Amino acid sequence: MEHALALLQRLGPDARLLAGGHSLLPMMKLRLAAPSTVIDIDPLAGELGYIREDEDVVRIGAMTRHRALLESELLAEHLAIFTDAERRIADPVVRNRGTIGGALCQADPSEDL
Numbered sequence: 477m478e479h480a481l482a483l484l485q486r487l488g489p490d491a492r493l494l495a496g497g498h499s500l501l502p503m504m505k506l507r508l509a510a511p512s513t514v515i516d517i518d519p520l521a522g523e524l525g526y527i528r529e530d531e532d533v534v535r536i537g538a539m540t541r542h543r544a545l546l547e548s549e550l551l552a553e554h555l556a557i558f559t560d561a562e563r564r565i566a567d568p569v570v571r572n573r574g575t576i577g578g579a580l581c582q583a584d585p586s587e588d589l
């Protein structure tokens with residue numbers, strides 16, 4: 477994570493992080509995005525992929541995949557709106573790769589989360 481942050485700082489706003497790639501890669505194919513550098517953060521999925529209860533707060537890591545959100549018993553019990561939204565997201569191929577961080581940073585209001 478330190479390395480990714482250092483790269484972002486060094487390369488500036490023209491560099492983009494690549495998480496699941498299900499929004500950024502289609503945008504690059506359509507020439508709607510043309511980052512100078514793509515920083516692959518998939519290797520951070522272990523460190524940043526989690527759903528945890530922390531006293532009265534539920535914490536979700538940025539690299540948590542749609543599938544993990546859909547299958548989380550913790551979210552189904554306490555924040556079922558996530559489970560409801562995830563049921564509507566695409567198909568297993570997209571849910572296996574796409575992340576909550578990517579969905580929120582894409583900031584497309586038509587996305588389900």
Ligand SMILES: Cc1cc2nc3c(=O)[nH]c(=O)nc-3n(C[C@H](O)[C@H](O)[C@H](O)COP(=O)(O)OP(=O)(O)OC[C@H]3O[C@@H](n4cnc5c(N)ncnc54)[C@H](O)[C@@H]3O)c2cc1C
Pocket residue numbers: 492493494495496497498499500501502538539564565566567570573574575576577578579580581582586587588589
């Ligand atoms: C065929 C298809 C169908 C889909 N259907 C739906 C649907 O029905 N509903 C829905 O809601 N979504 C849908 N999506 C979008 C899907 O949910 C994406 O996976 C998700 O929106 C983006 O997550 P990602 O991890 O793939 O992000 P990426 O494509 O890797 O990144 C998206 C953007 O966020 C930035 N970013 C990613 N992670 C971080 C981070 N940790 N910190 C800062 N910036 C970050 C990237 O630089 C990029 O600009 C679909 C996608 C496809 C390809």
